[in-house]
Amino acid sequence: MTTPTRRTAPANRRRGFDLRTTALFFVLLAMVVSMVGFAVHTVAGALERRPAWVFVLVVVAVAGVVGSLRLRRRWHVASAARRAAGALDRAAREAAACLEAEAEARAGAETEALTVPRPRPAADDTVDADYDALTPEEFEEAVAALCERDGCTAVEVVGGAGDLGADVVAAAPDGSRIVIQCKQYGASHRVGSQDLQRFGGTCFTVHEADVAALVTTSDFTAPALEYAEQCGIVCVDGEALRSWTEGTGPCPWEVPLTEGAAG
Structure with a gap:
């Protein structure tokens, strides 16, 4: 008695055509196109009734572009200012540390000079006065x-x-x-x-x-x-x-x- 072998589907077998998925895709595409068309039609009608809005929209668009450019430039300037301020702060701290060390060294030298005991007079310098x-x-x-x-x-x-x-x-x-x-x-x-x-x-x-x-x-x-x-x-x-x-x-x-x- 021979055991039947199980057939395996080939790995590169292409998926068959799915009518439901295709139909759902085209329905969604049609909805998106309809919404975009409706929005364009509404904007066109509004612009046709009020032509001045074209100028307003152009001004708003230009202002948005200019604002984004200024914001980016301002961000770069602020970043450069922060780096410069950090460098100045580090330099100021190093200078203050150097000045403090120099002041401490000078104070230590002055203190050492003041604390040096006065040399006592030699035997020839002593005064035997009545x-x-x-x-x-x-x-x-x-x-x-x-x-x-x-x-x-x-x-x-x-x-x-x-x-x-x-x-x-x-x-x-x-x-x-x-x-x-x-x-x-x-x-x-x-x-x-x-x-x-x-x-x-x-x-x-x-x-x-x-x-x-x-x-x-x-x-x-x-x-x-x-x-x-x-x-x-x-x-x-x-x-x-x-x-x-x-x-x-x-x-x-x-x-x-x-x-x-x-x-």
């Missing part, structure tokens, strides 16, 4: 010499009649203006608050001091120290003066004002 044996004028000269030794410039001794409380003026190494009043008193004669008040009334307002200091060979009373701390005046007593002279203590312009009197 301040009690000097005259008041010689004492002022000695204080001026200490300022000049430790890096001050434009040092002047201006004490005398009408000095208004200033005996020595100078410019510190950092450029600040220093005004010093010198009081050569004995050990039993302490600088009182009245001395500080007279000096405090002129050192800043008249002499325009950045650093005001009162240097004495003796000591200060408690009210004088309190007044000096309130006004920001550096008090250098006999012990602090000896340390400054020997190079082991700070100069008057190096004393923090928050600490009040030196020594």
Whole structure:
């Protein structure tokens, strides 16, 4: 008994004619043609009744074309403007970063220069002065010499009649203006608050001091120290003066004002 073989349709067999599909296609085509014809007929009739509409339609069409061209050109211009603005923004940020880095480097250099410790005088530069044996004028000269030794410039001794409380003026190494009043008193004669008040009334307002200091060979009373701390005046007593002279203590312009009197 033989098994019947199943026949397969050839792969390239063409589809047969479909009457229903063809008829539906022509019906749809006729509807589209009718709608287009009706629209054209309606527009033609309207234009025939109102010829001015032809001009309106032409103007509208031209305006539409011109508007689309302008819109495209405007879009290109806006895109170019955005690219230019982005480039300018990047350039501005890079310039700002460079300026900031340069400012930080300059500030760091200035800070390093200000924080470099002042070199102490060598053994040959130390002053072994007996301040009690000097005259008041010689004492002022000695204080001026200490300022000049430790890096001050434009040092002047201006004490005398009408000095208004200033005996020595100078410019510190950092450029600040220093005004010093010198009081050569004995050990039993302490600088009182009245001395500080007279000096405090002129050192800043008249002499325009950045650093005001009162240097004495003796000591200060408690009210004088309190007044000096309130006004920001550096008090250098006999012990602090000896340390400054020997190079082991700070100069008057190096004393923090928050600490009040030196020594």
